[in-house]
Amino acid sequence: MRNIIRASFAKRPAILGSLRNGFVAHVRTPPSSPFRTLFTRTSAALQHEERIGALECGLDERSDEVLKTKHRGLSVIHDPSLNRGSGFSVDERERLLLRGLVPPRRQALEQQIERVMSTYERQRTDLDKFQFMSMLMDRNTVLFYRILMDNFEKLAPIVYTPVVGEACQKFHAIYRRTRGMYFSIEDRAHFRTMVYNWPVDDVDVIVVTDGSRVLALGDLGCNSMNIPIGKLSLYVSGAGISPTNTLPVVLDVGTDNEELRDHPLYLGLPRKRLRGDEYISLIDDWISAVRHRWPNALIQFEDFSSDVAATLLKRYRHKHAPVFNDDIQSTGCIAVASVLSSLRARGLEPSDIAHEKIVCAGAGSAGLGVCEAIAQAIEAEGQALEDAYNRFYIVDENGLLGTGTHSKNESPTRRKFRRSDLPAGLSLKEVIEKVKPTVLLGLSGRGGLFTKDVIKEMAKHVDVPVIFPMSNPSTASECTAEQAFDWTSGRALFASGSPFGNVTMPNGVVKYSNQANNVYSFPGLGLAVTALRISCVTDLMFLAAARTIATLLPDEDVQKGLLFPGVNKLRNVSVEVAASVAQVAIDQGLTGNVLPDSALKSREGLTDFLREQMWEPKYGHIVAG
Ligand SMILES: NC(=O)C1=CN([C@@H]2O[C@H](COP(=O)(O)OP(=O)(O)OC[C@H]3O[C@@H](n4cnc5c(N)ncnc54)[C@H](O)[C@@H]3O)[C@@H](O)[C@H]2O)C=CC1
Numbered sequence: 001m002r003n004i005i006r007a008s009f010a011k012r013p014a015i016l017g018s019l020r021n022g023f024v025a026h027v028r029t030p031p032s033s034p035f036r037t038l039f040t041r042t043s044a045a046l047q048h049e050e051r052i053g054a055l056e057c058g059l060d061e062r063s064d065e066v067l068k069t070k071h072r073g074l075s076v077i078h079d080p081s082l083n084r085g086s087g088f089s090v091d092e093r094e095r096l097l098l099r100g101l102v103p104p105r106r107q108a109l110e111q112q113i114e115r116v117m118s119t120y121e122r123q124r125t126d127l128d129k130f131q132f133m134s135m136l137m138d139r140n141t142v143l144f145y146r147i148l149m150d151n152f153e154k155l156a157p158i159v160y161t162p163v164v165g166e167a168c169q170k171f172h173a174i175y176r177r178t179r180g181m182y183f184s185i186e187d188r189a190h191f192r193t194m195v196y197n198w199p200v201d202d203v204d205v206i207v208v209t210d211g212s213r214v215l216a217l218g219d220l221g222c223n224s225m226n227i228p229i230g231k232l233s234l235y236v237s238g239a240g241i242s243p244t245n246t247l248p249v250v251l252d253v254g255t256d257n258e259e260l261r262d263h264p265l266y267l268g269l270p271r272k273r274l275r276g277d278e279y280i281s282l283i284d285d286w287i288s289a290v291r292h293r294w295p296n297a298l299i300q301f302e303d304f305s306s307d308v309a310a311t312l313l314k315r316y317r318h319k320h321a322p323v324f325n326d327d328i329q330s331t332g333c334i335a336v337a338s339v340l341s342s343l344r345a346r347g348l349e350p351s352d353i354a355h356e357k358i359v360c361a362g363a364g365s366a367g368l369g370v371c372e373a374i375a376q377a378i379e380a381e382g383q384a385l386e387d388a389y390n391r392f393y394i395v396d397e398n399g400l401l402g403t404g405t406h407s408k409n410e411s412p413t414r415r416k417f418r419r420s421d422l423p424a425g426l427s428l429k430e431v432i433e434k435v436k437p438t439v440l441l442g443l444s445g446r447g448g449l450f451t452k453d454v455i456k457e458m459a460k461h462v463d464v465p466v467i468f469p470m471s472n473p474s475t476a477s478e479c480t481a482e483q484a485f486d487w488t489s490g491r492a493l494f495a496s497g498s499p500f501g502n503v504t505m506p507n508g509v510v511k512y513s514n515q516a517n518n519v520y521s522f523p524g525l526g527l528a529v530t531a532l533r534i535s536c537v538t539d540l541m542f543l544a545a546a547r548t549i550a551t552l553l554p555d556e557d558v559q560k561g562l563l564f565p566g567v568n569k570l571r572n573v574s575v576e577v578a579a580s581v582a583q584v585a586i587d588q589g590l591t592g593n594v595l596p597d598s599a600l601k602s603r604e605g606l607t608d609f610l611r612e613q614m615w616e617p618k619y620g621h622i623v624a625g
């Protein structure tokens with residue numbers, strides 16, 4: 001990889017500095033930006049090259065990006081952000097010394113897509129498809145993202161849940177090429193210097209995992225790298241974060257997965273997981289090193305096991321902003337959105353969230369995060385927070401969280417949800433019998449937990465049972481869409497963490513399967529944080545985003561059982577999420593960038609501004625530096 005700098009207009013001074021230092025520049029400014037003229041004037045050489053690039057591009061619609069590189073020949077082809085395979089223009093072939101290194105006939109992006117997709121279709125298994133897409137990502141960034149975006153519904157389940165889970169389990173066996181950064185216990189003394197091994201100055205979003213709880217697949221240690229890679233590919237495809245400005249990270253602190261640890265091909269440190277104070281202090285060191293180099297980057301904590309997830313969030317969220325935990329906060333966001341949208345589907349008002357009776361299976365960081373977020377949404381409707389907690393019954397592997405003996409180390413959040421009105425330890429079905437819930441949530445990671453008995457019991461007491469098995473991957477889903485509709489005679493409203501197809505009932509009526517996954521939340525958050533340089537991620541931002549997601553579909557769609565737009569509309573959803581997050585940040589005084597007046601005057605101005613910041617997978621102009 002080479003040094004590459006992408007310019008959004010907010011970062012212009014940094015770019016100019018980097019250009020002076022001889023780095024590669026990757027410049028994108030909105031056509032209307034006042035800085036565009038300023039920037040182009042400042043760099044005369046670039047202006048000249050850009051004009052030549054624009055003149056000679058006949059085949060594709062080019063983006064206004066300008067990539068300036070010192071590379072020539074094969075090193076251009078081997079850099080995925082510069083490579084365009086058979087798509088290099090005649091002039092690029094000349095200037096970048098590519099003559100003879102690529103086949104003679106130049107092809108348009110559309111022809112490249114056709115070839116890649118026909119090869120993709122020939123892949124036999126989902127894992128083969130995952131590997132094919134990974135190799136494409138390693139080869140040609142624009143082509144990868146164009147294809148991912150144009151076929152999002154088909155490919156998101158491959159690069160993300162569920163297939164990314166299998167790809168992590170088999171990472172040691174299928175590993176081909178490095179991507180992202182690994183920080184291991186053995187590197188600890190070098191964290192401060194090794195961050196400078198990454199070639200990009202302008203990192204906007206970092207997704208970091210320690211692999212301690214990958215989906216519901218447990219501790220996968222260093223094998224977890226595909227999770228941050230997958231999440232970041234959704235930031236890019238779903239919210240237009242520039243791929244160059246993303247950084248996937250694995251913290252290798254060992255693994256307690258013995259089978260993996262003892263496997264001769266395992267790529268992480270073959271040692272037990274670091275725990276306790278030493279673990280926290282290592283994360284402190286990592287955060288401090290990262291902040292030294294990238295003080296403004298958004299850090300997303302991903303798939304940290306529940307024993308540390310909330311602790312780390314609390315430790316860094318106000319001190320080293322902007323930081324958030326995806327499994328706790330963005331899952332909370334989509335769960336609130338799902339409940340709010342289900343209220344619309346049931347002909348109720350948002351304020352009726354205060355009357356829900358919610359049973360949640362799973363008291364890990366995701367389950368508690370979701371319940372806490374819904375409790376906050378109830379409070380925002382004017383209820384006392386204690387009353388809000390009273391709407392929940394949480395069941396874990398030992399049954400209902402009740403009062404009685406519990407560990408001294410129990411988190412305050414978990415303690416708040418303990419019930420004194422029912423015996424501790426009641427089974428899920430017993431709780432449903434007694435409580436007669438309106439909403440059933442699954443964040444247990446236990447595939448099939450919502451049995452026919454459980455769902456039928458739920459359906460006895462409500463006309464429209466709201467059933468959200470949110471665990472991932474598909475094998476860990478508490479029930480399938482087909483089961484939920486079959487066992488409720490089609491009355492359920494359904495949303496799952498991993499995608500299921502819609503279900504056609506015996507009478508021919510189609511029942512909709514929604515995907516309640518945090519993918520609806522984090523990319524838009526990232527867009528807002530990056531575009532406005534938000535300094536701290538707050539719970540209010542997630543609540544605002546949830547309310548927005550719940551209102552994106554028209555009434556007639558919601559009445560059919562659709563809760564939010566399909567994932568193929570993710571870019572539009574993300575702009576709306578970003579606008580809501582941005583508005584909260586503006587109101588809370590948490591923005592570092594000065595916005596143009598138009599963005600401050602109206603919601604439309606704000607969304608237009610955000611849309612202009614989004615990276616598009618189109619071939620830009622490569623100029624020789
Ligand atoms: N849809 C989405 O966007 C997201 C889904 N998730 C999913 O949520 C699940 C849980 O994640 P974490 O809380 O981090 O995991 P965790 O392993 O910390 O928590 C699992 C919880 O389920 C409970 N549990 C286990 N067996 C149970 C049973 N038979 N009945 C009731 N409860 C049982 C455990 O006691 C524990 O409280 C995972 O499958 C994860 O993939 C997580 C984040 C986002």
Ligand SMILES: CC(=O)C(=O)O
Pocket residue numbers: 161214215216303326327471472497517518
């Ligand atoms: C979706 C996600 O973040 C999870 O299942 O952990």
Ligand SMILES: [Mg+2]
Pocket residue numbers: 215302303326327
């Ligand atoms: Mg996760």
